[in-house]
Amino acid sequence: MGKTLLKKVWDLHTVRQLPTGQTQLFIGLHLVHEVTSPQAFDALRQRGWKVARPDRTFATVDHIIPTVERKRPFLDVIAEDMIASLERNCRDFGVRLAGLDDDRQGIVHVIGPELGLTQPGMTIACGDSHTSTHGAFGSVAFGIGTSQVRDVLASQCLALEPLKVRRIRVTGTLPRGVYAKDVILEIIQRLGVRGGTGYAYEYAGDTVERMTMDERMTMCNMSIEGGARVGYVNPDETTFEYLKGRPFAPPGDAFERATEWWRSIASDADAVYDDEVEIRASELKPVVTWGVNPGQSIAIDERVPAPDEVDEPQAVSDALDYMGLEPGRPIAGMKVDVAFIGSCTNARLSDLREAARIVKGKHVAPHVKALVVPGSVGVSQAAEREGLDAVFRAAGFEWRGAGCSMCLGMNPDKLQGNQVCAASSNRNFKGRQGSPTGRTLLMSPAMVAAAAVAGKVVDVREFVN
Amino acid sequence: MGSITRIQGRALPLRGDDIDTDRIMPARFLVGVSFEGLEKHVFEDDRKAAVRPHNRHPFDVGHYQGATVLIVNSNFGCGSSREHAPQGLHRWGIEAVIGESFAEIFFGNAVMIGMPCVTAAPADVRTLMDLVEKNPKAEVAIDIAAGTCVAPDFRCTVSLPPNVRDAFTSGAWDTTAMLLDHYEQVDSTAAKLPYVAGF
Numbered sequence: 001m002g003k004t005l006l007k008k009v010w011d012l013h014t015v016r017q018l019p020t021g022q023t024q025l026f027i028g029l030h031l032v033h034e035v036t037s038p039q040a041f042d043a044l045r046q047r048g049w050k051v052a053r054p055d056r057t058f059a060t061v062d063h064i065i066p067t068v069e070r071k072r073p074f075l076d077v078i079a080e081d082m083i084a085s086l087e088r089n090c091r092d093f094g095v096r097l098a099g100l101d102d103d104r105q106g107i108v109h110v111i112g113p114e115l116g117l118t119q120p121g122m123t124i125a126c127g128d129s130h131t132s133t134h135g136a137f138g139s140v141a142f143g144i145g146t147s148q149v150r151d152v153l154a155s156q157c158l159a160l161e162p163l164k165v166r167r168i169r170v171t172g173t174l175p176r177g178v179y180a181k182d183v184i185l186e187i188i189q190r191l192g193v194r195g196g197t198g199y200a201y202e203y204a205g206d207t208v209e210r211m212t213m214d215e216r217m218t219m220c221n222m223s224i225e226g227g228a229r230v231g232y233v234n235p236d237e238t239t240f241e242y243l244k245g246r247p248f249a250p251p252g253d254a255f256e257r258a259t260e261w262w263r264s265i266a267s268d269a270d271a272v273y274d275d276e277v278e279i280r281a282s283e284l285k286p287v288v289t290w291g292v293n294p295g296q297s298i299a300i301d302e303r304v305p306a307p308d309e310v311d312e313p314q315a316v317s318d319a320l321d322y323m324g325l326e327p328g329r330p331i332a333g334m335k336v337d338v339a340f341i342g343s344c345t346n347a348r349l350s351d352l353r354e355a356a357r358i359v360k361g362k363h364v365a366p367h368v369k370a371l372v373v374p375g376s377v378g379v380s381q382a383a384e385r386e387g388l389d390a391v392f393r394a395a396g397f398e399w400r401g402a403g404c405s406m407c408l409g410m411n412p413d414k415l416q417g418n419q420v421c422a423a424s425s426n427r428n429f430k431g432r433q434g435s436p437t438g439r440t441l442l443m444s445p446a447m448v449a450a451a452a453v454a455g456k457v458v459d460v461r462e463f464v465n
Numbered sequence: 466m467g468s469i470t471r472i473q474g475r476a477l478p479l480r481g482d483d484i485d486t487d488r489i490m491p492a493r494f495l496v497g498v499s500f501e502g503l504e505k506h507v508f509e510d511d512r513k514a515a516v517r518p519h520n521r522h523p524f525d526v527g528h529y530q531g532a533t534v535l536i537v538n539s540n541f542g543c544g545s546s547r548e549h550a551p552q553g554l555h556r557w558g559i560e561a562v563i564g565e566s567f568a569e570i571f572f573g574n575a576v577m578i579g580m581p582c583v584t585a586a587p588a589d590v591r592t593l594m595d596l597v598e599k600n601p602k603a604e605v606a607i608d609i610a611a612g613t614c615v616a617p618d619f620r621c622t623v624s625l626p627p628n629v630r631d632a633f634t635s636g637a638w639d640t641t642a643m644l645l646d647h648y649e650q651v652d653s654t655a656a657k658l659p660y661v662a663g664f
Binding site (some may be wrong): 012013014015016018019020021022024026028035036038039042047049051052056063064076078079081082085119121122127128129139143144145146147148150151154155156158159161181192193197198224225227250254255257258293312315318408409410427430431432434436437453465 | 481482483485487488491492493495496497498499500510512513514539540543544545546547548549551555566568569571574578579626627629630631632635637638641643644645647648650651654655657658659660661663664
């Protein structure tokens with residue numbers, strides 16, 4: 001009987017069974033950022049511990065940094081303190097840091113892959129739930145809390161319970177104007193925001209096999225929104241091609257040896273899964289969320305639900321009320337105030353290219369504030385080399401510095417009052433984008449671009465044909 | 466670290482599925498280098514939104530002040546991995562959470578700080594919520610080892626994964642020391658990994 005990638009990687013990284021019965025798992029790469037690490041470094045100081053494997057630890061700044069003016073010190077003194085604290089911690093403990101003045105800086109889940117730090121067969125941990133992104137490379141990547149960040153810093157290990165595996169096979173050709181973002185939103189809608197609890201999601205099928213690494217990252221990124229802490233795609237030629245020549249990828253002959261090993265850790269053809277789900281790509285349409293969790297979504301040509309026709313009337317009525325939506329109205333035509341293209345879900349070069357293609361020669365609607373926040377300095381520079389920044393600026397978008405920005409509003413980029421935001425990010429929770437009454441509509445970056453131009457939610461398929 | 470076997474006290478029912486950690490602890494309160502003072506901001510935006518007197522947020526209802534047991538519905542703590550959420554609840558005074566189900570990262574974070582999140586059948590959770598809403602002074606006792614939750618005229622089974630239950634009852638829920646034990650095994654596991662060895 002064959003094994004899944006999850007099982008192979010899990011077994012290779014198992015140090016021992018702990019007295020509690022949990023597995024002690026070695027972590028091959030620990031990514032660190034400014035928000036979830038200060039208390040963990042303090043705990044190490046208090047107990048006189050060192051960072052066990054600085055050579056397997058890499059830090060950057062992303063969550064709180066301003067995207068307009070990056071000059072130090074920041075106006076926000078607490079934000080300044082957090083960045084200074086990460087710099088001090090990295091210096092004291094010998095951890096590599098891609099700081100604000102470093103060309104490698106960016107959202108932690110964008111730079112890991114971009115630098116070639118993220119590789120197939122690794123276990124990866126980071127104090128951020130979207131660590132599942134790295135699974136796109138065939139690694140097993142966990143989002144963790146600060147106490148677990150302390151554990152990984154001190155021991156390079158985590159104490160974990162094993163996961164079941166659900167294979168989600170996506171087959172067929174995606175229609176024009178339908179993207180990886182729509183596929184994952186559809187999966188979350190069908191399986192529910194709790195459906196993945198206790199599971200790792202393995203994304204497979206010919207649609208996924210044809211996806212670029214950027215697209216696979218978008219899929220894996222949002223696994224956690226479906227309740228699955230881990231999501232992954234088996235590594236293949238697309239993965240190896242992406243990694244070749246990256247700064248931290250194996251150099252020279254070592255790359256060939258690495259490729260051989262990477263192939264060996266992919267799920268076997270006869271692997272047995274705890275559950276299997278099929279999705280037909282050709283039936284999909286652009287998806288938009290209408291509610292306050294990423295599972296509350298519909299296709300662009302559908303109507304939002306009415307509480308009296310659903311199983312969870314209270315939850316639906318509460319969500320519609322928060323969103324200011326009348327029951328049963330079409331989602332198309334909903335007015336948007338802000339358009340945000342950014343986040344670890346959709347701020348890579350291919351996302352910006354696709355959005356730029358939509359806005360080229362057009363202009364953002366007069367009432368819309370539109371911004372593009374590239375996922376990393378690397379993405380930003382590559383986009384500028386292609387002239388994408390000029391396309392966005394000419395269309396009335398603001399072109400910002402790299403960071404998490406308005407995905408979670410921990411820096412000055414926040415919604416105001418009950419503004420409606422068309423967002424390429426990952427969460428439409430109440431208050432998520434920095435205003436306690438702000439409203440988020442999740443969609444693909446191309447859909448955000450189209451909404452920015454139209455000033456309302458529209459079907460991007462009308463723009464791309 | 467001490468063992469955690471029994472949590473007893475008044476309870477606070479918080480209705481709703483899929484309550485995410487952004488609601489429990491809005492992101493602006495994550496700006497800071499310590500967890501101190503987070504108890505002041507638990508559910509801050511939800512509490513401000515629930516302004517009408519008959520609609521007061523449970524965390525602002527006088528009867529529930531001093532509660533040590535939080536009662537929730539399903540998928541509590543979904544979304545962001547921010548430990549600030551369970552930290553805030555714990556610092557507010559919550560010592561255990563009983564619910565229909567929990568999101569995985571939140572559950573793990575709560576274990577790490579010694580706040581058990583036990584699950585019970587949906588019908589039992591609803592009955593317990595009703596009971597506490599009618600009688601906020603009711604004492605609720607969760608016995609971790611026995612796997613029970615007892616309140617006046619109420620008793621139900623609660624569960625934790627066996628490993629987690631044993632970690633609480635034996636006092637082994639603080640994992641760092643355990644992970645640092647036998648460190649030579651960590652080095653030997655790592656050395657066998659091709660990518661650590663440099664291919």
